[in-house]
Amino acid sequence: MILEYIVTGNEMKLLDDTTSQVFLVPSVVLMEQAAAGVVRELVACFDKSKEFAVICGRGNNAGDGIAIARLLNQAGYRCMVYYAFGTDEAGSELFELQKNIYARYGFKVVSDIECVCKSDVIIDALFGTGLKRAIEGSLADVISSVNKTDAYRVAVDVPSGVDSDKGHVMGCTFKADFTYTFSYKKTGLLLWPGCDYCGLVKVVPIGIDDHSFCGNLPSVRALDESDLKKLDNRPAHSNKGTFGKLLVIAGSRDMAGAAVLSAKAAYKSGAGLVKIITPECNRSIIQCALPEALLCTDIASAKALETELEWADAVVIGPGLSKSDNAKMLVETVLKTAEIPLVIDADALNIISDNMTLLNEHKMPVIVTPHLGEMSRLMKKSIADIQEDIIGVAGEFACLYNVTCVLKDFRTIIAAADGEKFINLSGNCGMATAGSGDVLSGIVGGLLVQWRDTKKAAAYGAFIHGLAGDMVFDNTGSYGMIASDIIDGLDKVWIKVEKNGN
Numbered sequence: 001m002i003l004e005y006i007v008t009g010n011e012m013k014l015l016d017d018t019t020s021q022v023f024l025v026p027s028v029v030l031m032e033q034a035a036a037g038v039v040r041e042l043v044a045c046f047d048k049s050k051e052f053a054v055i056c057g058r059g060n061n062a063g064d065g066i067a068i069a070r071l072l073n074q075a076g077y078r079c080m081v082y083y084a085f086g087t088d089e090a091g092s093e094l095f096e097l098q099k100n101i102y103a104r105y106g107f108k109v110v111s112d113i114e115c116v117c118k119s120d121v122i123i124d125a126l127f128g129t130g131l132k133r134a135i136e137g138s139l140a141d142v143i144s145s146v147n148k149t150d151a152y153r154v155a156v157d158v159p160s161g162v163d164s165d166k167g168h169v170m171g172c173t174f175k176a177d178f179t180y181t182f183s184y185k186k187t188g189l190l191l192w193p194g195c196d197y198c199g200l201v202k203v204v205p206i207g208i209d210d211h212s213f214c215g216n217l218p219s220v221r222a223l224d225e226s227d228l229k230k231l232d233n234r235p236a237h238s239n240k241g242t243f244g245k246l247l248v249i250a251g252s253r254d255m256a257g258a259a260v261l262s263a264k265a266a267y268k269s270g271a272g273l274v275k276i277i278t279p280e281c282n283r284s285i286i287q288c289a290l291p292e293a294l295l296c297t298d299i300a301s302a303k304a305l306e307t308e309l310e311w312a313d314a315v316v317i318g319p320g321l322s323k324s325d326n327a328k329m330l331v332e333t334v335l336k337t338a339e340i341p342l343v344i345d346a347d348a349l350n351i352i353s354d355n356m357t358l359l360n361e362h363k364m365p366v367i368v369t370p371h372l373g374e375m376s377r378l379m380k381k382s383i384a385d386i387q388e389d390i391i392g393v394a395g396e397f398a399c400l401y402n403v404t405c406v407l408k409d410f411r412t413i414i415a416a417a418d419g420e421k422f423i424n425l426s427g428n429c430g431m432a433t434a435g436s437g438d439v440l441s442g443i444v445g446g447l448l449v450q451w452r453d454t455k456k457a458a459a460y461g462a463f464i465h466g467l468a469g470d471m472v473f474d475n476t477g478s479y480g481m482i483a484s485d486i487i488d489g490l491d492k493v494w495i496k497v498e499k500n501g502n
């Protein structure tokens with residue numbers, strides 16, 4: 001998989017340093033390319049009738065901002081600079097340099113924030129990746145004032161107030177319509193709540209590329225639609241056995257639908273055969289809803305389950321399972337005896353959270369798909385603590401239990417036990433609906449029986465799930481979307497895959 005790298009602020013700082021020290025590109029050249037890149041974008045969006053203002057801090061982000069103001073003025077645009085720390089406050093070396101260059105040209109500087117607020121486009125170059133603490137006092141007042149205007153608001157690299165690593169908001173935060181970020185997206189721009197302040201995020205190349213990693217690749221990546229092109233078409237010479245047999249252990253008396261959604265999503269993701277293990281009372285519901293599924297009901301002993309496990313190539317266990325004694329027996333048996341890869345979801349995770357040693361007992365690769373509430377029970381951490389560092393928590397869990405962890409949230413995080421992580425960027429708020437997780441477990445299971453690769457099934461599974469929701473969004477909107485709609489969207493995703501991503 002060749003994917004888009006996502007970096008933290010610290011990783012970006014290292015890349016800046018490596019580019020200057022190893023490849024001998026001076027920092028000021030990178031800064032000039034950064035400014036020129038942003039100006040190119042602005043010139044494409046705005047004509048010369050618009051007036052621009054840049055609010056500057058005193059670090060290198062402000063250096064970018066001053067260079068942007070200079071280049072805009074040189075291109076015939078009207079642009080002023082406002083120094084939020086005052087005109088006499090010293091700053092970083094590059095900030096000083098840019099300030100001096102700007103002064104030599106004699107372009108406009110204002111000391112009244114009211115002038116800034118009257119401009120048509122306000123560019124935020126207060127803080128970038130160097131933000132270290134909450135923004136308070138007069139700096140917070142500056143941000144509040146510009147946030148109240150009707151101007152277009154453009155953030156340079158990172159909106160001031162957003163932590164570029166974890167996406168926390170640090171006091172008062174610039175609310176951008178566009179964020180032009182340099183070379184790579186920063187994790188904090190993608191995670192909630194930081195993403196709410198970014199508007200449209202666009203990467204501006206500044207001459208730093210993958211060479212600057214010098215082999216130390218970042219651990220976080222994201223899939224995008226071009227990654228669909230990397231999926232192989234199914235072989236023409238095939239039969240249903242070619243595409244794997246999936247056992248879906250799901251559903252209870254009051255939750256037959258969970259089994260249907262999971263199994264149907266597995267079929268709709270290409271699994272060859274899907275067998276559902278569920279209570280007998282669900283028989284007619286499931287057979288009407290999904291006649292393609294094989295059915296096996298009322299498994300009452302470990303021995304009986306072991307026979308079914310021998311038939312399968314992978315297992316999905318948990319959707320709508322309940323926490324009954326029978327459900328516990330099923331979960332324990334699967335974890336202790338299965339010699340095939342597992343996808344563990346929902347109630348199976350709740351059962352495990354009462355006895356975490358169970359998760360040390362698996363013999364084969366495991367994917368867990370908790371939402372924040374389930375993760376909170378598994379890790380004995382509050383949801384707030386998990387949200388504090390969602391990537392870190394997913395990674396910690398994956399390493400601790402040697403599993404691939406799909407931690408479901410607005411931005412689902414996929415963390416493998418080898419340290420590799422993905423942020424999922426597909427999907428929409430309509431997918432926050434009952435059964436959406438059951439569909440995800442089925443997609444991941446369906447991919448797992450075909451590919452036999454847990455990391456790939458988990459990362460692509462989450463991406464395809466979100467994409468399926470995006471594909472039906474125009475038909476349903478966010479209010480009207482239900483889990484079955486997401487399954488309908490899968491057809492559109494796979495047609496795209498078979499047309500090689502087009």
Ligand SMILES: NC(=O)C1=CN([C@@H]2O[C@H](COP(=O)(O)OP(=O)(O)OC[C@H]3O[C@@H](n4cnc5c(N)ncnc54)[C@H](OP(=O)(O)O)[C@@H]3O)[C@@H](O)[C@H]2O)[C@@H](O)CC1
Pocket residue numbers: 016017027030031034057058059060061062063064091092126127128129130131132133134135136139156157158182206
């Ligand atoms: N390096 C390169 O080659 C390139 C870097 N580039 C650009 O550099 C940016 C990173 O620059 P940076 O590291 O100078 O940090 P930046 O965000 O400007 O702020 C640091 C200043 O803010 C201050 N400060 C922090 N928090 C504060 C608070 N709450 N309240 C008040 N003050 C606070 C802090 O002060 P201190 O903590 O020292 O008191 C320091 O003075 C990056 O985002 C990109 O735009 C590009 O040009 C490409 C080439």
Ligand SMILES: [K+]
Pocket residue numbers: 061124125126127128155156157158159160
């Ligand atoms: K900024």
